[in-house]
Amino acid sequence: MTLAIFDLDNTLIQGDSDHLWGQFVCEQGLVDSGRFALDNERFYRDYQAGKLDIDAYLHFALGPLRGRSPEELAPLHRQFMREKIEPIMLPRAQALIANHRQQGHRLLVITATNHFITRPIVDAFGIEDLLACDAELVDGRYTGAPTGIPSYHQGKVLRLQAWLATQQLNLAGSWFYSDSHNDLPLLERVDFAVAVDPDATLRAHAATAGWPVISLRG
Numbered sequence: 001m002t003l004a005i006f007d008l009d010n011t012l013i014q015g016d017s018d019h020l021w022g023q024f025v026c027e028q029g030l031v032d033s034g035r036f037a038l039d040n041e042r043f044y045r046d047y048q049a050g051k052l053d054i055d056a057y058l059h060f061a062l063g064p065l066r067g068r069s070p071e072e073l074a075p076l077h078r079q080f081m082r083e084k085i086e087p088i089m090l091p092r093a094q095a096l097i098a099n100h101r102q103q104g105h106r107l108l109v110i111t112a113t114n115h116f117i118t119r120p121i122v123d124a125f126g127i128e129d130l131l132a133c134d135a136e137l138v139d140g141r142y143t144g145a146p147t148g149i150p151s152y153h154q155g156k157v158l159r160l161q162a163w164l165a166t167q168q169l170n171l172a173g174s175w176f177y178s179d180s181h182n183d184l185p186l187l188e189r190v191d192f193a194v195a196v197d198p199d200a201t202l203r204a205h206a207a208t209a210g211w212p213v214i215s216l217r218g
Contacts, residue, residue, distance in 0.1 A: 001169060004100035005160075005186075006127075007178035008111040008118055011196045012093040013085065014217055017121060018061060018113040019044045020084045025064045028076065047112075048199065050182055054112070054133075054155070058146035062114060062135050066144030070116070070137075077120055085121055092216040096177070097125055106169070110160060110186070112152035116142075131159045156186045181205065 009016040022040035026033035039060055046052040065073065100107060108129040109122045115132040122130045136147040151159045164170060176183070176190040181201035187193040195206040195213045206213050 002103070002105045003108060003169065003171065003174040003190075004097075004105040005108045005110055005174060005176040005190065006097070007176075007180065007183055007196075008109050008121065009113060010179040011177055012090065012097075012109070012125060012216070013121070014088040014090055015084075016044065016113075017085060017117050021080060021117050022061065024080050024084055030064045047182065050201070052152070052182075054150045054152045055146070058114065058133055058150060059144065062116075062142065062146060063144045065116060065135060065142035067141055069141050073116070073142075077116070080117075081120055081124070085124075089124065090216045092218075094125065096216065097127065100175070101126075105175075108163075110151055110156050112150065112156070112182070114146070129163075131156075131163055153182050154185045156183065157189060160186065160189075178202070187211070 006012055009018065019040060022036065025031050026037050026040075043052065043057045043060060097107060106129070107127045108131065109118070109127055110131040111118050113132060114135050115130070116135055118132045119130060131151050133146055133150045133152070134148045136143045136145045149155050149158050171190055174190040175192040175194065176187055177194045177196045178187060179196050179198050179202065181199055184202070184205060193209070193211045195202050195211055197215050197217055198206060198213060203213060
């Protein structure tokens with residue numbers, strides 16, 4: 001079966017859900033907004049520059065979940081979806097997903113943003129399969145720590161390889177859509193790499209590699 005793989009942030013949505021969640025928890029008074037907002041911006045700049053310390057970032061991003069259960073957080077996430085995510089979901093992304101679905105392709109989102117934030121977003125696109133950074137749960141409550149291999153940079157390749165083995169699938173004929181140079185390790189593994197509204201580094205690499213460059217915005 002052919003795989004159609006999608007990055008999420010700044011690919012299927014016109015923004016970064018992790019960064020927006022950081023802004024949202026500040027607005028909701030769940031954190032020390034002054035300090036948290038500064039760190040949120042710093043980590044985002046590090047990501048854009050390709051020098052993110054993913055372990056440090058995940059401990060930071062998951063901190064507001066600490067001591068809370070998924071059930072307690074669900075109403076907050078629904079508000080986050082309404083206010084921050086639904087306005088930036090792209091109709092052209094939905095059309096692209098529908099096109100692959102009509103071709104009988106298996107759809108998968110793989111993202112460096114954590115599972116708590118991304119699962120409802122991916123559900124809204126009608127995609128079942130998701131690989132995201134995992135948050136530790138103990139006795140039904142988040143500890144604020146990550147668990148497992150982060151699905152970031154080369155970690156996306158490792159996570160995907162493990163998932164493929166469980167599904168008895170391979171990358172023959174596979175597609176991957178991404179906006180970020182941080183995804184080059186995976187883009188270079190698939191048969192059809194597509195740069196979507198790419199950053200400058202990915203745009204240059206796509207030109208050299210002969211990859212198509214598309215926009216889902218506008």
